[in-house]
Amino acid sequence: MSPEAFYLPVGDGTFESTPATSSPWDTSLQHGGPPAALLARSIAQVRSDASLAIARFTANMLGGIPQGRMRVEANVVRPGRRVEMIEASLWAGDQLAVTASAWLIRATPDATREHWQPTEDVPPVPAEGEEGAPDGAGPDFGYGRAIDWRFVAGGHHPGPATVWTRLRIPLVAGEETAPVERLLLVADSTNGLSGTLPMDEWFLIPPTMTATIEREPADEWMLLDARSTIGPNGIGTAHGVMSDAQGPVATITQPLMVAPR
Numbered sequence: 001m002s003p004e005a006f007y008l009p010v011g012d013g014t015f016e017s018t019p020a021t022s023s024p025w026d027t028s029l030q031h032g033g034p035p036a037a038l039l040a041r042s043i044a045q046v047r048s049d050a051s052l053a054i055a056r057f058t059a060n061m062l063g064g065i066p067q068g069r070m071r072v073e074a075n076v077v078r079p080g081r082r083v084e085m086i087e088a089s090l091w092a093g094d095q096l097a098v099t100a101s102a103w104l105i106r107a108t109p110d111a112t113r114e115h116w117q118p119t120e121d122v123p124p125v126p127a128e129g130e131e132g133a134p135d136g137a138g139p140d141f142g143y144g145r146a147i148d149w150r151f152v153a154g155g156h157h158p159g160p161a162t163v164w165t166r167l168r169i170p171l172v173a174g175e176e177t178a179p180v181e182r183l184l185l186v187a188d189s190t191n192g193l194s195g196t197l198p199m200d201e202w203f204l205i206p207p208t209m210t211a212t213i214e215r216e217p218a219d220e221w222m223l224l225d226a227r228s229t230i231g232p233n234g235i236g237t238a239h240g241v242m243s244d245a246q247g248p249v250a251t252i253t254q255p256l257m258v259a260p261r
Contacts, residue, residue: 004018015070017070021143022067024144027067029066040102041072054102074089085102085103119246149165167185183250186222203258211251230258237256
């Protein structure tokens with residue numbers, strides 16, 4: 001049976017991960033997307049005002065993120081009426097596994113709508129999705145099965161990719177997943193979808209991910225246009241643009257450690 005969510009709430013900021021969080025390379029570890037979204041959830045809970053929206057979010061993965069019970073906490077570093085900074089941490093047992101920081105900016109409905117131009121050339125969502133996983137991924141890639149992937153270009157092989165995505169399950173059991181949480185659940189896939197080298201032969205590891213968010217996605221389908229480049233000295237960069245049916249909503253950047261396996 002498929003998990004009911006990526007995380008099960010235990011209480012007091014504590015959660016139990018499910019197989020839906022599992023990494024493509026090691027089922028004892030988590031993919032970076034679910035922890036990033038869980039940290040964004042904790043950030044939203046401590047913000048000074050609900051009108052403050054996450055405009056820049058950075059997650060730092062301090063190593064492999066273990067499965068099991070984890071605790072998240074967040075605190076306001078720089079309070080403000082219009083701009084606020086919040087930091088958050090995810091602990092796996094006694095291990096600090098992920099840190100995050102976010103700048104929030106007050107969102108005022110329709111304040112600049114006359115200067116916003118929706119995009120009309122966003123490709124439609126394909127009628128059918130693509131099953132499978134990146135080359136070299138194990139058969140129990142729970143994160144991959146927890147998301148509906150509809151490729152417009154590319155696929156589960158080296159090279160650029162453009163793919164519509166939709167969550168099949170919520171972030172936390174019993175809760176509706178917020179739009180920014182949905183976005184961040186997918187954003188960390190930018191490097192995995194667009195690696196230019198076979199991932200069963202090469203490490204393409206992003207220790208961090210930054211999303212700069214212009215607006216929240218308006219519906220459940222999100223389009224990720226992902227590209228990666230590799231420099232001459234073992235460092236690369238993954239770039240992503242996330243959109244909804246009205247056009248871009250966020251840009252994603254990830255530095256990559258590139259090395260033979």
